[in-house]
Structure formats: structure tokens, C-alpha cells
Amino acid sequence: MIKFIRLIFSLLLVFIASAYADDVTITSSEARLWANTKGHELILALSEPNLAAKYAKLDSMMEKEVNLDYVSKFVIGKYAKKMTPEQKKTYTDLFHRYAKSLYKKTKMNFDARAIDFKVASVTEHEKFASVVCVVKPPKISENVAIEDIPVQFKLIRGDDNQIQAVDVAISDVSMVIEYRKRFYQMIKDERENIDWFLERFEAQVTANEESAAANLTNNGTI
Numbered sequence: 001m002i003k004f005i006r007l008i009f010s011l012l013l014v015f016i017a018s019a020y021a022d023d024v025t026i027t028s029s030e031a032r033l034w035a036n037t038k039g040h041e042l043i044l045a046l047s048e049p050n051l052a053a054k055y056a057k058l059d060s061m062m063e064k065e066v067n068l069d070y071v072s073k074f075v076i077g078k079y080a081k082k083m084t085p086e087q088k089k090t091y092t093d094l095f096h097r098y099a100k101s102l103y104k105k106t107k108m109n110f111d112a113r114a115i116d117f118k119v120a121s122v123t124e125h126e127k128f129a130s131v132v133c134v135v136k137p138p139k140i141s142e143n144v145a146i147e148d149i150p151v152q153f154k155l156i157r158g159d160d161n162q163i164q165a166v167d168v169a170i171s172d173v174s175m176v177i178e179y180r181k182r183f184y185q186m187i188k189d190e191r192e193n194i195d196w197f198l199e200r201f202e203a204q205v206t207a208n209e210e211s212a213a214a215n216l217t218n219n220g221t222i
Contacts, residue, residue: 026163028122031129031155034163035119038065039133046112051219055212059100065165067158068096075179079187079194087194094198098205104212114138120150129155 038061045057062068072095073080083091116136123130131153137146151170158164167176190196 025124025126026129026155026157028124028129030163031122031124031131032119034155034165035122035131035133035153038165039117043112043115046115051216055104055216058103062100063096066099067156067164067166068099070158070166071095071099071176071179074176075183077180077184079184079192082192082194087198090198091201094201094205097209098201101205101208101212104215105208117151127156131155 042061045054045061048054048057069092072092075095076083076091080088115138117133120132120134122132133151133153135149135151137149149171151168152172153165154167154169155163156166158166167174169175186200187194187197190200
């Protein structure tokens with residue numbers, strides 16, 4: 001069930017301690033409205049019966065609601081200094097593909113309409129807002145009790161002054177920090193050779209995309 005929740009909220013990703021944003025605060029009402037609106041949009045997207053259409057809706061949300069360029073810079077962290085401009089572009093392009101491939105490698109034949117959530121609290125900061133939601137997963141059976149899961153979003157003023165999510169922490173575990181740990185380990189495994197890392201990263205992304213294509217084929221959508 002934790003994997004199920006991670007799948008859902010990894011689609012809205014990712015925050016870091018400080019964010020690039022204009023000196024424009026996000027009010028509690030704006031943050032609450034964003035969480036309610038985007039949460040229901042996500043549930044509707046996940047409830048789409050046609051898998052190809054579902055992928056398209058989720059991809060659109062990923063590109064619009066998440067600053068993937070910024071997230072990719074945070075995830076690669078100190079190793080950005082070791083990259084040439086060409087390597088940075090390759091990495092950034094791969095990261096966009098990677099972010100949109102994560103949910104596609106997993107079968108999503110569940111009824112997302114059974115998911116329930118509510119906004120528990122909003123905290124305003126100078127340049128961002130934190131929104132805590134309580135998610136109630138669907139019951140597996142009447143005999144299995146499932147605890148509510150706290151999910152915290154961090155919202156900033158992103159592109160064109162748009163409110164965007166830049167991280168999601170599930171039960172106090174930040175998704176973007178987990179990504180950074182994973183990528184740092186990948187680079188260390190490749191003896192900090194950026195070209196080797198990029199080759200491995202591309203292979204992983206391609207494998208995810210091939211899995212997504214197989215899902216579409218198996219569901220008769222292509």
C-alpha cells in the first residue's frame with residue numbers, strides 16, 4: 001500500500017528546503033485551493049479507463065505542475081559541476097523522460113475514485129507554502145485496516161508566477177531527497193564518470209519506457 005501511495009504522489013513531486021521564487025507569497029487560501037484542485041485532477045486522471053489517455057493526462061500534469069528542470073538540478077547536486085554543457089542537456093532531457101516513465105512501468109488498474117483525501121493544514125512562509133494532506137487509501141478488504149497517510153506538499157511561485165509543487169513528503173520522507181540519494185549512488189557506482197552514468201541512466205529510462213509500451217500493448221490500446 002505504501003508503494004501505491006508513493007506511485008500516486010510521486011506524480012506531483014518534489015520539494016527542497018529553499019526554492020527559486022519571486023518575492024510573492026502564497027496565501028493559505030491559494031495553497032488550499034491548489035491542493036484540492038490538483039488532487040481531484042489527479043484522481044480523475046488516474047480514473048481514466050483508457051491507458052493511453054491516462055498516460056497523456058498524467059504527462060501533462062507532470063510537465064505543468066512540476067518544475068522538472070529545477071528538480072533535476074537539485075537531484076544531480078554537486079555533480080553538476082563535473083558536467084559539460086552537452087552532458088547537462090543530455091541529463092536534463094533524460095530526467096524529463098525519467099520522471100514521466102516512473103508511473104508507466106507500474107500497472108495502474110486500480111479504482112482511483114476510492115481514494116479520499118482532505119487538506120489538514122497550510123503553513124505560509126516568505127516564499128513558499130507547505131500543505132499537509134491526509135490521504136485515506138482504498139480498503140483492500142473489510143478485514144484489513146489501513147491507516148491514513150500524511151502527505152506534505154511544498155508549493156512555490158514557479159514559471160509565469162504559477163503555483164507549482166516542488167516536492168512531496170510521504171510520512172516525512174521527501175521524494176526528491178530519495179532521488180538524490182539514488183542518483184549519487186549510481187554515479188559512485190560508475191566511479192564518478194559522468195558519461196558512464198548517463199549511459200546507465202539512459203538504459204534505465206529506456207527500460208521504463210519499454211515497460212510502458214508493453215503495458216499499452218497488453219491493454220490493447222496500441
